Amino acid sequence: MSTTLSQHDVSPAASGTPLLDVSGLVVEYRRGGETFRAVDDVSFSIARGGCLAVVGESGCGKSTIAKALVRLIKPTAGSMTFDGTDLATVSERDLRPMRHRIQMVFQDPYGSLDPHLTAQQIVAEPMAVRGERSATVRRQRSAELIDRVGLPTSALQRKPHEFSGGQRQRIGIARALASEPDLLVLDEATSALDVSVQAQVLDILAQLRRDTGLTYLFISHNLGVVRAISEEVLVLRAGKVVERGATEQVLAAPSDPYTRRLRRSALEPSRMVGRKPREVVRGIAAARIAESAASA
Numbered sequence: 001m002s003t004t005l006s007q008h009d010v011s012p013a014a015s016g017t018p019l020l021d022v023s024g025l026v027v028e029y030r031r032g033g034e035t036f037r038a039v040d041d042v043s044f045s046i047a048r049g050g051c052l053a054v055v056g057e058s059g060c061g062k063s064t065i066a067k068a069l070v071r072l073i074k075p076t077a078g079s080m081t082f083d084g085t086d087l088a089t090v091s092e093r094d095l096r097p098m099r100h101r102i103q104m105v106f107q108d109p110y111g112s113l114d115p116h117l118t119a120q121q122i123v124a125e126p127m128a129v130r131g132e133r134s135a136t137v138r139r140q141r142s143a144e145l146i147d148r149v150g151l152p153t154s155a156l157q158r159k160p161h162e163f164s165g166g167q168r169q170r171i172g173i174a175r176a177l178a179s180e181p182d183l184l185v186l187d188e189a190t191s192a193l194d195v196s197v198q199a200q201v202l203d204i205l206a207q208l209r210r211d212t213g214l215t216y217l218f219i220s221h222n223l224g225v226v227r228a229i230s231e232e233v234l235v236l237r238a239g240k241v242v243e244r245g246a247t248e249q250v251l252a253a254p255s256d257p258y259t260r261r262l263r264r265s266a267l268e269p270s271r272m273v274g275r276k277p278r279e280v281v282r283g284i285a286a287a288r289i290a291e292s293a294a295s296a
């Protein structure tokens with residue numbers, strides 16, 4: 001398995017009617033007595049088997065879009081048409097049988113897994129939720145999924161604290177796959193990992209997409225990482241889309257000053273001052289990735 005953050009081959013399945021079509025999405029929060037617009041008229045679509053990256057600085061509204069998609073929050077306006085159903089307006093009752101089709105993988109592999117369960121129990125849980133009664137089938141399927149994310153079968157009997165961050169994130173991906181989703185929403189899914197581990201997880205994600213035709217919405221603050229996984233990128237600033245296009249093109253020649261700043265900020269060593277050593281290493285690695293992206 002390659003451990004370089006290179007541009008992966010993208011899925012040949014990316015074509016046809018979009019699996020997800022988001023149009024005029026607005027999300028507002030109430031803050032004190034005031035209304036705050038976190039997502040402002042955002043539109044995008046993702047083809048089946050495609051990968052769209054959403055990039056922007058902290059607080060620009062990336063996670064809010066993800067939360068709206070899995071209906072952790074209800075949008076103020078706009079539509080989110082997923083395979084013909086508008087997720088913005090569908091009733092809870094009609095949403096329930098399709099919830100499994102959109103799965104999230106979170107940033108924090110330390111916090112998102114139940115520490116009391118074994119990897120086998122964690123991965124098998126969504127199968128039980130979906131009505132798989134046979135413990136044997138759940139066990140077999142868990143073993144397949146653990147293998148799929150590059151972990152040995154022996155991992156099934158271990159608990160989260162016995163794994164590294166990258167291994168935990170693989171378990172999180174296996175758990176998401178256990179629901180048999182069509183769309184994975186990856187919210188800063190590799191951001192907490194060191195760069196070589198990040199590359200391994202990106203490799204697994206790229207391979208999965210090639211093998212299964214899964215569709216990804218990949219959320220990140222890091223333009224370099226985005227290059228390794230997505231063919232299209234949408235740049236978000238203060239809730240608004242400021243730039244969109246083919247990832248390679250946006251990286252090579254960003255047209256918006258904010259995107260240029262995002263690209264530069266990954267290269268800016270002074271941003272490392274006052275950070276923990278682990279963050280500095282990560283920042284330098286991100287800078288290298290962005291640098292190679294810029295000069296490619």
Ligand SMILES: Nc1ncnc2c1ncn2[C@@H]1O[C@H](COP(=O)(O)OP(=O)(O)OP(=O)(O)O)[C@@H](O)[C@H]1O
Pocket residue numbers: 029030031036038056057058059060061062063064065221
């Ligand atoms: N529940 C909430 N109530 C009020 N404001 C919120 C709430 N959740 C998020 N916000 C605000 O909405 C804006 C967008 O937040 P969001 O978490 O979507 O940003 P983000 O781009 O994902 O940032 P990060 O990368 O730091 O997670 C921020 O200004 C945030 O403070």
